[in-house]
Amino acid sequence: MPGGAPPPGGGRPPGARALGGGAGGARGRRGGRARGAPPQPVALALAVQAADFAGLAGYGLFGALGHEEYLRQAEEDLRALYEQGLEVHLRVLEAGDFEDYCSALGLDPRSSAARVAYAGDPELAGEPFVYAGQRLAELAPVLLDDHRARVRMSVACAVLLEALGDDPVGQRRMAAVMRYVTSVYLALAEGAGEGCHLLTLRCHGPEDGEQLTSAVDVCVEAGRLQPAGRDVEAFCVTLAAGVASGGEGALLLHGDPDGPSGGFPAGHSSDGPSGGAGSGPRVRGWALAGGRLRPMTAHEVFDELADDAARGLPFPPGVVPQPGFPLPGFPEAGGGGGPLG
Template sequence: MTDNGTNRTDRTDRHNRSDRHTGDHARHRTTDPDLRRALRRETAGTLALLADEEDFTAMRQYETFAFDDHARYLDHVEDLLHTLTTHGGHTTVALFDPEDYADYCADTALDPDHPTSRARYTAERAATGPRVTYTGQPLATLVPTLIDTAVRRATWEYATMLLAETGPCADCGQDIGRASFDRASQLLLRLLDAAGPGTHHLVCSVPADDEQLIATLHVTRDTTGPARIDSAEGAEFVTVLAAGIALHSPGGLVLRTTTPGARDRLHGWRLHAGRLHPLTEAEVFDAYCTDARTGEPIAPEPHVDYRPGFPLAPPHDETHPH
């Protein structure tokens, strides 16, 4: 029998209807528990952690807070995180701040001695605050990472506030904070350009009022192409350096470079008048081999060369932002 176009169309329609019918039966066979598990895998969760004993003790004033031992609390936290990951959920961990929580409840007229209030605080604060994605790492790794993330966020926010408060230059009217940020960005790019290829670890330290602002930055640069910088880390680093420039703070910057098959190289600079002035080899050695708290000497690291800071090309704007 000859197969004309009409017959082919009829068979195709019947085949499509059969597929749809089979698919409908397959969906009907999916059980409610299966559907709940599928939905759980698409639901993100957040846990706010009482990382230290002092914060944990502060929460024990609430009768609805079920725990009385910090170590046992942390064990249950780790078990819960592991369970959430096993079920395929995406979970982030934030820090729970009891003082901030009390203020939050007072501002929102919530009862602080209620689990729902703690859950609401966790959801709202963790949405914009520092947090770490849980990927199965032990708490011994997660907690220091989370605390470091929180400290970095607080440092960045404080440095940003300092820049915003500097106001305009009395002589030229230029915004000091913005000009200082631009200068800091230029200095960082010139430093990385001069440092060449390798894995670079930078630390910037700037005194500001009664605080010591410290920012770190990890950068990788191949023999070809630009340096690869994490955008968040880069913004934090530049903001702290900019705060030092804007406030005329006597800050410092150190650079450690690692390249395959070679000894690590350590360089250092002194921040003065909006410029990074190279330290001598002896000054770099003293900076790395002296305990900052006690002033006692520290043994130099093996397989490390202590070198002077290298000169940096000046920024385009030679005038100080003040």
């Protein structure tokens, strides 16, 4: 469990009380670091949202500070750590998740040990979010987006491991699945063409297993796919979980309405309810069934958008549903009988 030893220089890291965290690293727990070794990263959890702050204030995590004062103090403390040359790993301090975490591990949520352990919890998927000296107004929305993506990754990773196992055979299968979903993502980007498109995924395991969702902006400029960070990881892991578990669901590619041909390159015809070329945003789709992806018809895309609207998502005005184009198939293995052969 990540520990709570102070960084070099002794004492609690500036802002550890306000931020809800402490220094991490095994060397820190053993009392000191090897001579000449770089300082251990500092892991901190930040109550960005007012609701989380209010839910945790009763535990005395923030002293007498109000939320706005807490955020101002947090920014000062983060900048101080950064200027000392320390690497700071941040995560969002969520009230319900923190309480569940403490309950599961038998920790007192009022204790500094609980805050330190939560801040550096290795079970949250993905590489740590490293503070780069930003102002809090700039940092907060990026940190929240990153946190949501890491949570989606954590949930999907659990499904993936349950489907494949963590033994050597399971690891080989996982590598094959991840290669496949990466090829799918690249094919979607190539088919989308120039512009910034939205890719959404909704799936669940067989027999109505846990619902998984993911979304990522796919931006192509001058024929080059632009980096999209953690959201791409979350999308690929979520799709991998759906594939490996033999899941059901839908993948939609919303074309950039400002891009060429209303969002997709010329040459893809429309057979949808809107008919013709149309002038609204194009949406293509693929159905996930039994862990396999197949192109939807335009009518199926329209129905999926209508189902999304029934679930509370906005229905794109003037949308032009279009059929999905062919995607790479999953490599067959052995004697068949599922997406992993």
